[in-house]
Amino acid sequence: MNAKVAQALPWLAPIWQRLASQIQEQRLGHAILLLGQQGLGKRVLLREFSQQLLCLDSTNSGPCGECGSCHLFNAGTHPDLLMVEPEEVGKQIKIEQIRKVTDFVNTTAGRSNNKVVLLGPAEAMNINASNALLKSLEEPSSQTTLLLYSHQPSSLLATIKSRCQLYAVYTPPWQQALDWLKQNSQQESLESTLRLAKGAPLKAIDLMEQDVHVQYMQFCQDMFDLQQAKANWSATLTKWKAWDSQWIMMWFYELILDVQKTQAGLPPESMSIQELQSQSAQVASVSRYAQVQSMLDKLLDNQKAQQSQSNPNPVLIIETLLIDWLSLLGQSGHRT
Numbered sequence: 001m002n003a004k005v006a007q008a009l010p011w012l013a014p015i016w017q018r019l020a021s022q023i024q025e026q027r028l029g030h031a032i033l034l035l036g037q038q039g040l041g042k043r044v045l046l047r048e049f050s051q052q053l054l055c056l057d058s059t060n061s062g063p064c065g066e067c068g069s070c071h072l073f074n075a076g077t078h079p080d081l082l083m084v085e086p087e088e089v090g091k092q093i094k095i096e097q098i099r100k101v102t103d104f105v106n107t108t109a110g111r112s113n114n115k116v117v118l119l120g121p122a123e124a125m126n127i128n129a130s131n132a133l134l135k136s137l138e139e140p141s142s143q144t145t146l147l148l149y150s151h152q153p154s155s156l157l158a159t160i161k162s163r164c165q166l167y168a169v170y171t172p173p174w175q176q177a178l179d180w181l182k183q184n185s186q187q188e189s190l191e192s193t194l195r196l197a198k199g200a201p202l203k204a205i206d207l208m209e210q211d212v213h214v215q216y217m218q219f220c221q222d223m224f225d226l227q228q229a230k231a232n233w234s235a236t237l238t239k240w241k242a243w244d245s246q247w248i249m250m251w252f253y254e255l256i257l258d259v260q261k262t263q264a265g266l267p268p269e270s271m272s273i274q275e276l277q278s279q280s281a282q283v284a285s286v287s288r289y290a291q292v293q294s295m296l297d298k299l300l301d302n303q304k305a306q307q308s309q310s311n312p313n314p315v316l317i318i319e320t321l322l323i324d325w326l327s328l329l330g331q332s333g334h335r336t
């Protein structure tokens, strides 16, 4: 028997074993940080690991599920567990939430002589929240374990990372991920959805639930139709307005990167938009490097603007990108 999470998400089994043996050997740090792309199950793994730390009768294979602590945990009312996450998806973790961590660390554990803080994604903390958390990391309490996860470790303060035990969670091998998806989804086009999710199986499930994979196939079709002059760009843009602009921008971003790779004599990314590789190859052959770079710059500027929350207009950006792309494809005559 293995922990529930390692049975359900088999690529997490090695990391579960590592963490569980760290407890047994009493080498688990007071703060640990799981790093890896979104959609691998880091949060689910840390949730079960919280239960493991709080369980009164755990083994390496997982929490017992029977003790008083496990009952409280399963009821979602364990007093020695504090979950710290953005109040809304995609928003920041606020400094007030970190103050609660400090208070929690300074109180006595109620049930199991252990307390656990599960916090993530860590990059959602702004600079003030990060600095406030550093205090708890610098003055560890022997009773509390901080469990952090991050999808974007490059955006974390170096001082946060240096005070945690780091564990990399790797994306499973392609075939393993695909086999898992086939067992867990009835949907079609699993391969292209998995590529869209950069090989992260839970991300792929998420995309299917939000119909992003359907939009992606439609995006590819629209791009073909525009190239063949079977569709008109303004009607296409109107359709795309109903979708999350982040995705459309990412698809353009990948197309542009593929163009640049082709121009540099490199093969395109295996995880990128394979359905549109003939288009990016055509753009690569007819466009100059500077034209392509200017499209990429527009995208990156927009990304920066969004991070600084200055509310750029994504519809306008996408319109510009599409028009630039079509004019590189030699379809500029259909602009009007």
Ligand SMILES: [Zn+2]
Binding pocket: 055, 056, 057, 058, 063, 064, 065, 066, 067, 068, 069, 070
């Ligand atoms: Zn238990």
